[in-house]
Amino acid sequence: MDSERPPRPGQRSTSTTLGYVLTLSIATLLVTGLLVAGGNFVGDNQSRVIRQELQVIGQHVAGSIEMADRLVVAGDDVRTVHLNQSFPQQVAGASYRIDIVAQPDPYVRLNSTQPDVSVEVDIDNTTSLGASSASTGRITVRYDQSDDEVVIDDV
Amino acid sequence: MADLRRDRGQIILIAAFALAITFVAIALVVNSAIFTENLATRSDQSDGSYVLQTRHEVEQNVGDVVEYANRNNLSALNESIINSVQNITTQSGLANAQRGRVVSVNVTEDSQNAGERIIQNSSANREYRSSSRNGDWKLASSVDGIRAVHFNVTDKGKLSTSEESAFHFVLDGTSRNWNMTIYKDAPSSDDMKVTVTNGSTSATCTREVTKSFFEIDVTRGQFAGSPCHALSYSNGDRMWIDGRLSNYEVRFTNGSQIAGNYSMVIDGDSLDSSFNSTSGPPPHNLDAIYGLKVNYTFETADVTYNTSVRVAPGEPHG
Numbered sequence: 470m471d472s473e474r475p476p477r478p479g480q481r482s483t484s485t486t487l488g489y490v491l492t493l494s495i496a497t498l499l500v501t502g503l504l505v506a507g508g509n510f511v512g513d514n515q516s517r518v519i520r521q522e523l524q525v526i527g528q529h530v531a532g533s534i535e536m537a538d539r540l541v542v543a544g545d546d547v548r549t550v551h552l553n554q555s556f557p558q559q560v561a562g563a564s565y566r567i568d569i570v571a572q573p574d575p576y577v578r579l580n581s582t583q584p585d586v587s588v589e590v591d592i593d594n595t596t597s598l599g600a601s602s603a604s605t606g607r608i609t610v611r612y613d614q615s616d617d618e619v620v621i622d623d624v
Numbered sequence: 625m626a627d628l629r630r631d632r633g634q635i636i637l638i639a640a641f642a643l644a645i646t647f648v649a650i651a652l653v654v655n656s657a658i659f660t661e662n663l664a665t666r667s668d669q670s671d672g673s674y675v676l677q678t679r680h681e682v683e684q685n686v687g688d689v690v691e692y693a694n695r696n697n698l699s700a701l702n703e704s705i706i707n708s709v710q711n712i713t714t715q716s717g718l719a720n721a722q723r724g725r726v727v728s729v730n731v732t733e734d735s736q737n738a739g740e741r742i743i744q745n746s747s748a749n750r751e752y753r754s755s756s757r758n759g760d761w762k763l764a765s766s767v768d769g770i771r772a773v774h775f776n777v778t779d780k781g782k783l784s785t786s787e788e789s790a791f792h793f794v795l796d797g798t799s800r801n802w803n804m805t806i807y808k809d810a811p812s813s814d815d816m817k818v819t820v821t822n823g824s825t826s827a828t829c830t831r832e833v834t835k836s837f838f839e840i841d842v843t844r845g846q847f848a849g850s851p852c853h854a855l856s857y858s859n860g861d862r863m864w865i866d867g868r869l870s871n872y873e874v875r876f877t878n879g880s881q882i883a884g885n886y887s888m889v890i891d892g893d894s895l896d897s898s899f900n901s902t903s904g905p906p907p908h909n910l911d912a913i914y915g916l917k918v919n920y921t922f923e924t925a926d927v928t929y930n931t932s933v934r935v936a937p938g939e940p941h942g
Binding site: 526 | 635636639642643646649650652653654656657659660663664666668672673675676679917920925926927928929930931932933934
């Protein structure tokens with residue numbers, strides 16, 4: 470009957486505790502994995518959406534700059550050109566900034582912070598462009614008569 | 625044991641909350657993506673192209689006013705143009721105000737360029753000679769611009785068959801000149817030729833003309849009713865004087881080798897030959913407006929544009 474004696478009092482319910490610990494750790498592991506994967510998924514998509522939106526905004530801004538360029542070329546002794554445009558202040562929850570990079574092959578650069586995304590859109594111009602930037606979403610493209618160049622600015 | 629049972633499932637609960645937040649975040653991101661699509665389908669500055677379209681209309685309208693004033697030889701040219709432009713701005717201003725735009729056009733007297741219109745308008749197949757019957761003669765000097773140059777050759781039988789002895793229309797500048805020759809292929813041929821030499825570049829157009837007359841609109845680049853490359857672009861070279869010529873003389877050479885009518889407007893008023901008023905025998909000269917600058921303003925909520933627009937109808941664009 471020795472073999473059928475009950476366990477010693479100190480070893481009772483050890484398997485239950487072990488079971489809990491195992492269950493909890495596996496659940497934690499699974500849940501953590503799920504959260505990490507979900508977070509990455511959201512982060513990746515956010516970056517992708519920001520990139521797309523910055524590209525779209527960049528195309529619009531480049532279009533406005535080229536339109537201002539055409540207006541300057543079409544005029545004779547142009548005094549004022551102002552083209553205002555509104556864009557969202559934030560793209561997918563991130564604030565951004567628009568710069569004209571004035572160089573022989575000029576382009577518009579859009580940078581978002583957190584997450585950091587940078588997009589460049591080429592400009593085809595005749596009038597020279599001035600290095601300038603805007604960041605509030607409501608921008609104006611204007612012609613600076615004294616420097617004979619097209620710049621962007623916040624309204 | 626009771627305590628343990630109450631704490632059970634906390635990790636699942638927290639995880640559920642965290643996942644719920646993730647889902648909300650993904651919904652926001654998807655929302656942004658949809659908004660991007662919306663933004664992408666919006667047009668650019670739609671008013672921008674309208675600014676240019678209106679500018680073009682203004683140039684056309686004011687050009688017509690100048691043409692009308694010149695053609696009808698109105699007295700008080702400057703005032704009549706100012707009044708007509710005022711009419712244009714009143715009418716277009718009203719139409720645009722209904723669409724929420726402000727368009728204003730005005731012109732001042734000192735922005736107008738005085739010129740001279742030289743014409744020969746005779747029904748007698750008159751040769752292109754001066755009033756003193758010279759075949760080689762100078763029409764004007766110190767000319768800074770020429771536009772609306774039109775030749776109507778009414779007797780093609782008179783044209784020379786040799787390029788050298790044919791009629792030449794010459795714009796003679798200090799450093800370079802421009803030369804147009806009108807001749808025909810052979811004595812009985814219907815093939816008419818125009819050769820243009822601009823500096824060192826030369827080009828020729830040939831047209832078959834079965835009627836007894838044909839027209840050359842030099843500044844519009846038309847020869848016998850169709851575009852002529854020798855008057856516009858030839859192999860990528862611009863054949864018109866292109867602003868590189870200033871302070872030049874306008875001359876006819878071998879004016880006896882052509883007959884018909886012509887008309888042109890020159891910028892400047894130093895005429896070199898004796899012209900008659902319209903009552904005497906041709907050629908005539910008339911005071912004219914060569915060109916002018918109008919002040920053009922366009923405003924909407926999002927667009928402001930203010931510039932001068934140069935109007936010189938019939939002057940090729942540079």
